Structure formats: C-alpha cells, structure tokens
Amino acid sequence: MEMSNLIVLLLLLGSMAAYVPVFMCLFFTAVLSFIFFTDLPLLLLTQSLFRSLDKFALVVVLFFILCGNIMTAGTIVEKLIKVANTLVSWLPGGLGMAGVIACGLFGAISGSTVATVVALGGFMIPALLENGYQEKYTLGLMTTSPNLGVIIPPSIGMILYSMISNVSLEGLFLTGFIPGMLIILGTCLYTYFFYRKSTEIVRKPVPSPREVIATLKEGFWSLMLPVIIFGGIFSGAFTANEAAVVACVFAFFVEIVIHRSMKLSDVKKVTVSSAVTSATLLIIVSGATCFGRYLTLADIPGQITEAVLSSIHSPMMFLLAMNLLLLVVGMFMDIISATLILGPVFLPMLNAFGIDWMHFGLILTVNLAIGYCTPPMGVSLYITGAIADRDLIYVSKSVIPFLAIQLVVLMIMTYMPGLVLWLPRLFGFAQ
Numbered sequence: 042m043e044m045s046n047l048i049v050l051l052l053l054l055g056s057m058a059a060y061v062p063v064f065m066c067l068f069f070t071a072v073l074s075f076i077f078f079t080d081l082p083l084l085l086l087t088q089s090l091f092r093s094l095d096k097f098a099l100v101v102v103l104f105f106i107l108c109g110n111i112m113t114a115g116t117i118v119e120k121l122i123k124v125a126n127t128l129v130s131w132l133p134g135g136l137g138m139a140g141v142i143a144c145g146l147f148g149a150i151s152g153s154t155v156a157t158v159v160a161l162g163g164f165m166i167p168a169l170l171e172n173g174y175q176e177k178y179t180l181g182l183m184t185t186s187p188n189l190g191v192i193i194p195p196s197i198g199m200i201l202y203s204m205i206s207n208v209s210l211e212g213l214f215l216t217g218f219i220p221g222m223l224i225i226l227g228t229c230l231y232t233y234f235f236y237r238k239s240t241e242i243v244r245k246p247v248p249s250p251r252e253v254i255a256t257l258k259e260g261f262w263s264l265m266l267p268v269i270i271f272g273g274i275f276s277g278a279f280t281a282n283e284a285a286v287v288a289c290v291f292a293f294f295v296e297i298v299i300h301r302s303m304k305l306s307d308v309k310k311v312t313v314s315s316a317v318t319s320a321t322l323l324i325i326v327s328g329a330t331c332f333g334r335y336l337t338l339a340d341i342p343g344q345i346t347e348a349v350l351s352s353i354h355s356p357m358m359f360l361l362a363m364n365l366l367l368l369v370v371g372m373f374m375d376i377i378s379a380t381l382i383l384g385p386v387f388l389p390m391l392n393a394f395g396i397d398w399m400h401f402g403l404i405l406t407v408n409l410a411i412g413y414c415t416p417p418m419g420v421s422l423y424i425t426g427a428i429a430d431r432d433l434i435y436v437s438k439s440v441i442p443f444l445a446i447q448l449v450v451l452m453i454m455t456y457m458p459g460l461v462l463w464l465p466r467l468f469g470f471a472q
C-alpha cells in the first residue's frame with residue numbers, strides 16, 4: 042500500500058475512533074486528501090458535493106422516510122401489530138412471532154431499520170415482557186427483527202446501491218423478498234421451539250373466524266399500503282419514485298380521514314421531522330460522494346481489484362472474504378456511508394469472478410443490515426437498550442441466537458444466487 046493511501050485510511054479511521062460524526066469524517070478526509078495528494082483544485086470537490094445531491098433517485102428515499110414517519114405518528118403501526126397478533130399470537134411464542142411479522146410489514150413500507158426499531162420497539166418490548174417472555178429473548182428479537190426494514194423492499198440501502206451501480210431498482214427490490222421471508226420463518230421456528238413447553242408466557246385463545254375477519258377489516262387500510270407500493274411498482278402502474286409519493290399521500294389520507302388519528306395541524310410537524318431526517322441523510326450522501334471522488338481519482342478501486350485478483354482465484358472464496366469484510370465494516374459504519382463508499386470499490390471486481398451485480402447488492406445490504414445489531418456502533422443495540430434500560434453488553438448477548446439465524450440466511454443467499462434472483466428473472470429484471 043502506498044504511503045498516501047495509508048495516511049488517508051488512518052485519517053478516516055482515526056476520525057471515526059474519535060467519535061467525529063460520520064459525514065464530518067468523510068468531508069475532512071476528502072478535503073485533506075485533495076489538498077495534499079492531488080494537484081486538482083478544491084472546486085472539483087465542491088462540484089462533486091452538489092452533483093451528489095442533484096440525483097432524482099434520492100427522491101424515493103426522502104418520500105419513504107416521510108411515509109415511515111406518518112405511520113409512526115398515526116395508528117397504522119398499531120393496526121399492523123394487531124393483525125399480526127390475531128394471526129399467530131395463539132401459537133406457542135405467538136406474540137414473539139407477531140413481533141417479527143410486524144417488523145416485516147412495517148419494513149415493507151418504511152425501508153429503514155432505525156424507523157422500525159423506534160416504531161415497534163416501544164410497542165412490542167413492554168408487551169412481550171408483560172406477557173411473560175424472557176427479557177433476553179425480547180430484546181434480542183426486537184433488536185434484530187427490524188433489520189427486515191432494509192432487507193424487505195423498499196430498502197434505503199438498495200436504493201443507494203442502485204444509484205451507484207445502475208442495476209434495476211425494481212429487480213433489486215425483488216431480491217429482498219425471499220431472504221426476508223426466510224428470516225421471518227427462521228425466527229418464528231426458533232420462537233416456537235423455544236417456548237413450546239413454556240407455561241410462563243401468556244397465550245391467547247385461538248381466534249374465531251369472526252374475530253379474524255373483524256381484525257383484518259380494521260387493519261385493511263393499513264395492509265393496503267404495501268399492496269399499493271409493490272402492486273404499483275411491479276405491475277408497471279408507476280415507478281419506485283412515484284410509488285413513494287403515492288404511499289405518502291395514501292398514508293396521510295388514511296390517518297387523517299379514515300383512522301382520524303392525525304389532525305391537519307400534525308402534517309406540518311411530521312413533514313418538518315422528515316425533512317430534518319432527510320437532510321441528515323443527504324449530508325452523509327454528499328460526504329461519502331466527496332470521499333468516493335478522491336478514491337476514484339487516486340485509482341484506489343483499481344489497485345484493490347488488482348490485489349484481490351492476484352490473491353483470490355475462487356468466486357466462493359471471494360464471496361466469503363466479502364462477507365467477512367462487510368460484517369466488520371457494518372460494526373463501524375452505517376449502511377448509507379458504507380454502500381456509497383465500498384460499492385464503487387467492489388463493483389469492478391464482480392465481473393472477474395462472474396458475480397451478478399444485483400446479487401451482490403443484496404449481499405451488501407444484508408451484511409450491513411446485520412451491522413445495526415453488532416457492537417460497538419450498532420444503532421439498534423443502543424435504541425432497544427434505552428427502551429429497556431439495559432447496557433450494551435447485555436443487549437449484545439441477547440441478539441446472538443437471532444443473528445445466527447440471519448447469518449445462516451446470509452450464507453444461503455450468498456451461495457445460492459439462483460434462489461434470490463428467481464423473482465427478478467421471473468419479472469424480467471435480471472438475466
């Protein structure tokens with residue numbers, strides 16, 4: 042490694058270790074790298090900054106953030122949880138199963154892990170504890186299940202990967218369904234066998250057909266939200282960008298007119314909150330783009346590609362190395378920064394090993410999603426720890442069985458690309 046590249050790496054890691062905000066780490070490193078290691082003017086970096094924000098693909102991210110905030114402020118989340126409870130809460134460990142299913146339903150609308158943890162953790166953690174579920178099980182479940190927010194589409198991580206790789210966003214969305222269903226199934230099976238002989242948890246009676254119909258009727262408008270999003274996208278009625286706008290309008294209509302859980306005066310508050318969240322995301326995007334600009338000019342992706350190709354010759358070993366690296370990266374970086382920085386570095390290597398770019402996008406997303414639940418920087422660990430008033434070590438131990446399930450699914454999807462690419466190929470988004 043050249044001395045300049047080593048200095049840049051140490052600058053970035055040193056800034057992060059000093060708890061400097063991620064976007065500042067990226068800006069700081071990019072500016073110093075341009076000044077000391079290139080002959081190019083800083084104006085080029087400024088142009089890169091503004092161009093990074095002038096991308097139509099980012100619109101879909103902003104509107105899905107707004108949609109998630111509308112759901113959290115209203116009662117759509119409560120309706121989704123109630124539907125999930127009615128369907129499975131009569132089984133052994135049924136309330137835990139309802140928790141992971143609710144995370145899948147909410148994730149299919151919000152596209153964010155953090156939003157899913159915040160929205161569902163406050164509801165489900167107290168409910169599980171009150172019904173006799175072990176605290177470690179409860180925290181582990183509600184820390185890891187929200188990962189479905191970025192695995193099951195729409196996913197903010199997938200949107201950004203599509204932006205840098207130019208692969209079909211609709212096809213990339215389709216790759217997330219099977220891994221998401223496998224994680225839900227694996228978590229439900231683990232819950233069933235963990236609690237099948239337990240006499241401590243509270244089990245609800247089997248609901249009558251009338252009760253099921255009444256709950257589905259009550260939650261109909263909430264359940265229609267993911268139907269509208271995916272039905273519209275994959276039927277060709279509208280694009281992913283248009284789907285995000287339609288979802289926001291529909292969510293506002295449901296909460297204000299049908300559920301009447303929001304007032305018109307709340308619209309401003311929710312919109313401003315979403316704008317602040319979106320601005321935070323855009324700052325990270327611009328910082329990552331500036332840093333990525335330097336990497337491209339210094340030909341660092343090309344150097345890394347040559348080094349990897351000279352030492353790794355098997356696609357299986359390459360994928361294993363990528364998984365291990367991304368799991369470590371996920372411990373320290375958020376999915377937005379990591380996708381925008383590492384995506385352009387890894388993409389040039391994929392063709393040499395015959396790896397589908399869409400398949401790799403899913404691998405990247407799932408690895409970085411797991412990073413939300415791994416110390417020391419796993420955001421989900423801190424959120425659930427704050428809700429339950431538990432420290433990082435306690436919560437980190439509680440997630441181990443559930444992360445094992447997600448790692449097994451990760452290995453399946455890594456080495457069985459045909460399984461996850463089946464849906465995109467069926468709809469004509471992949472070859």
